[in-house]
Amino acid sequence: MIMDNYTGEVLVAVFKEKAGYSAVWVDYDTGKIKIDNVGEDKLGDRPITAAFFNNYNIDTRSLPPCAKILTYGPAAGGIGEAGAFRLATCGERILSLVPYRGFKKNRSMLKMTKDMDVSRALPYFSRLSGQFAASYTTLFINLAFDDLDESFRTLSFAAVEMERIHNHVWVMHKLANDAAQKVASAHLSALTEEFLRLNSIVFGSRYLMDYPILYKKYDGFHDRLKELESEFNGLIDELLHSRIFIDRLHTTGKLNSEDVIKNDITGIPARAAAVSRDSRKFSVLKDFYGDHEPRMEEGGDALSRFLVRVSEVKDSISLLKEITLPNKIRVPEKPSNGLRYGLIEAPPGDIFMMVHVEDGKLKSVKIRPPSVVMLHAFSIGVRGNVFTDYPFALDSFGLYFADADLYGGW
């Protein structure tokens, strides 16, 4: 059953304040964002708070005698980043898994923006996460500046959709690689590279960093996009005929709609489990999505997440084909004033950001990266899977420790 009429507030973030905590709630049906000042006791037993406080523990009392606990990472092959997991296994079965975050928490990109002129902060926000640079940059500019004109907003929208495409295609490459579909995987990595080159030509950066400054109009954008679209469609048709690939993803890393609702999961894993949570309808770029209907699946497994991504790439390309890229843009210069917050739908799920600007300077920044939620979702979905399913489950969430470790702010 597709739960597109599911109502209820989702706990999106909890930030430590001088006194107590602020809890951020989002109603994904209405787009209403509510921020409460609460004590820790008021958060009840919502499991996602373990992600926000980074206080995950494996409950050893519930483990059978055969259970062994091990730490995997932070330099182990397969994760590809400075991040780790604690696992409890019995034989090859994963009984429990929790993220072991923090190896990147001292990265200075976010801290360096303290009391900075907003006009100087853009490169830092572009580098909070290389994979989601366009989303972080766009959300920051929308919150920290007042003079965004139509040409800039069109460009932002294009950058965010190009980011969705290159990330989704890369996730598909990784999944094909996990399933030992080496030829498909090679084609998908080649296609990722072509999207990155197009990003470089149009936006001045393969990962869309600093795109507002580096953008230069490229007349061949739509023609190249169409060529890449036809390449993508052909590859996916072929991949979806591979029984081996489908079988490896089917039932792997499964979260059902109850898991999603109980754990305040948003983004791709929610939509793949038939729960309609998509911030595009009310994000800072909402005007561009019109009556956008979130793409959903019902299985809740790695295959469903893959299929949601396939549909989203097709949607992104269609949307991009409709827009006209500006000849030139004017980088916003007029700082906003006061506290502002909002969301943007990054490739795996939404980013929440809260920015306080006073006299043109940043006074505080808070972020809840999508990867924090994805790590939590992975830790639930992978339970009960065998160890050989671990890479499929992990890669199907498209998460990164780089942004997860920056949860919070200053």
Next chain:
Amino acid sequence: MWIIRGLKKGIITTPFPKKDDEYIPKSYYPDSLKNCTVFTDIHNFSCMGCGLCKSDMVRREDHVEVRKTLSIKKSVHIFVLDVGSCGACNREISLLGAPQYDFHRLGFFTTPTPKHADVLMVVGELTDDMLPILRESYELMPEPKAVLAVGACASGIYLKRIEKEIPVYARVSGCPPQPKYILKALLQLTGRWNE
């Protein structure tokens, strides 16, 4: 069907390093570092190419510097260590295996353990939590071995911090550096680069 698809596409692997490949767009760098508004001690390797300085941004090759080469005749095994990256350098290294670059054809392979590695590729800003892992990874590598710092974080902004722990033989600029220039750095580092 995959085979037919591959045949139809033809060869997409870059002619680089035999010939330059103009089809790969280069990264933007400022024409002058004089007006940098980000760093006081800006140099070619720490420049992120962000354009904030309002200098003219020009497309150019990433900088490669090799201080010492690693003499090695067999294929080269690389252990990639992220010591605190934003994730983009990691992806560029992974893309060295994409058909456009196919670094295996030139004898380069990644390994999941430093115990089998000839080259340690370091990416990112060295965080306190990754410091012991950096030291241990380097110690576990058999001789002869070399370290390549990849990207503006590891090769520029935070290079000194890394060099306090381990010797860096070579570095490549860029935020992130393009796969093509990471490949160039690997070829130069291992003495396989013919001008």
